[in-house]
Amino acid sequence: MEKMQFLAMIQAYTGIGIGLIIGLGAAGACIGVGIMCSRFLEGAARQPEMIPALQAKVFLLLGLIDASFIIGVGLAMLFAFGNPLLSVIK
Amino acid sequence: MAAAELTPTEYISHHLTFLTEPIGNGAFWALNVDSLVMSVLTGLIGVGFFWWIARGATSGVPTKRQAFVELAVEFIDDQVKGVFHGDRHKLIAPMALTVFVWVLLMNATDFLPVDLVVGFFHLLGFEHWRPVPTADVNTTFALSLSVWVLTIYFAIVVKGFGGWLHELFCAPFGAFPLLWPANLLFNLVEYISKPLSHSLRLFGNMYAGEIIFLLLWLWASTGKVGTAAAIVLGLGWAIFHILIVVLQAFIFMMLTVVYISMAHESH
Numbered sequence: 001m002e003k004m005q006f007l008a009m010i011q012a013y014t015g016i017g018i019g020l021i022i023g024l025g026a027a028g029a030c031i032g033v034g035i036m037c038s039r040f041l042e043g044a045a046r047q048p049e050m051i052p053a054l055q056a057k058v059f060l061l062l063g064l065i066d067a068s069f070i071i072g073v074g075l076a077m078l079f080a081f082g083n084p085l086l087s088v089i090k
Numbered sequence: 091m092a093a094a095e096l097t098p099t100e101y102i103s104h105h106l107t108f109l110t111e112p113i114g115n116g117a118f119w120a121l122n123v124d125s126l127v128m129s130v131l132t133g134l135i136g137v138g139f140f141w142w143i144a145r146g147a148t149s150g151v152p153t154k155r156q157a158f159v160e161l162a163v164e165f166i167d168d169q170v171k172g173v174f175h176g177d178r179h180k181l182i183a184p185m186a187l188t189v190f191v192w193v194l195l196m197n198a199t200d201f202l203p204v205d206l207v208v209g210f211f212h213l214l215g216f217e218h219w220r221p222v223p224t225a226d227v228n229t230t231f232a233l234s235l236s237v238w239v240l241t242i243y244f245a246i247v248v249k250g251f252g253g254w255l256h257e258l259f260c261a262p263f264g265a266f267p268l269l270w271p272a273n274l275l276f277n278l279v280e281y282i283s284k285p286l287s288h289s290l291r292l293f294g295n296m297y298a299g300e301i302i303f304l305l306l307w308l309w310a311s312t313g314k315v316g317t318a319a320a321i322v323l324g325l326g327w328a329i330f331h332i333l334i335v336v337l338q339a340f341i342f343m344m345l346t347v348v349y350i351s352m353a354h355e356s357h
Binding site for chain 2: 059060063064067070071072077081082
């Protein structure tokens with residue numbers, strides 16, 4: 001029964017950790033993308049002839065801003081399906 | 091695929107396990123055969139297609155296939171021209187085209203339904219098969235470490251070995267000997283973080299995308315409402331994933347060009 005308690009504790013805290021990783025990462029990524037896109041819209045409104053050039057850069061920067069968040073999601077998935085912290089009680 | 095009853099975790103773990111063959115002792119010398127085979131296959135398809143079209147290219151009115159290839163080459167050339175201001179036709183632009191096409195094809199294997207691919211390879215006798223090479227950390231690190239080696243090589247070629255060492259120890263703060271540790275630390279952080287972020291961005295996008303696909307399809311096993319929800323959300327995610335596949339290949343290519351052109355600059 002002790003083992004079950006330890007297992008439950010590890011799972012519980014891992015669950016909270018996964019939620020924090022994904023949630024905080026998503027918050028950061030969305031706020032960053034929002035700021036970037038608002039600047040793009042402002043620039044596009046001032047100079048419509050720059051729209052094609054700026055649009056290519058927008059997509060590039062989108063991927064760069066998303067990077068940390070996606071890496072965090074990958075790590076969170078690792079904890080969800082192959083939790084290395086469980087090896088201490090197996 | 092004949093399935094005994096799998097629990098959800100088993101289904102996901104089965105789809106996330108590589109076909110690993112050890113060729114020495116220990117875990118370092120274990121090859122992920124499925125990633126190797128799929129990456130070589132997609133590389134041959136991509137490079138082979140471009141070679142086939144270029145071989146039969148005419149300077150008259152182009153066929154639709156030749157026009158497509160010319161579109162791709164011109165697109166890459168424009169992007170490289172905006173970043174790299176040296177002789178780009180010798181190496182950088184062809185390498186950018188190769189990287190873009192190869193990574194795009196490797197990412198695009200994610201469009202094949204996973205269960206069908208695994209079922210096909212079950213018939214051939216393989217127990218596991220992951221069809222997306224870029225969802226394997228090894229592949230993305232191989233690509234980004236090759237780019238990293240190229241940046242160091244070009245930095246040494248352009249600045250000389252002594253010049254490169256000088257820049258390692260004296261930029262960005264200054265040549266005063268007491269600043270050497272600070273400069274070295276800064277430069278080391280840059281040298282380590284660039285290949286790490288370069289590869290993990292691509293890996294994370296593909297890996298997370300695959301897991302979300304698996305989770306959505308698992309939903310379909312819970313009954314009619316689950317199936318309807320899985321179809322709707324799965325379709326939405328698949329359409330979004332098309333954008334991600336192309337975008338990540340483009341970003342990988344742009345960063346390759348940017349890193350190599352940064353190595354050509356001197357401070």
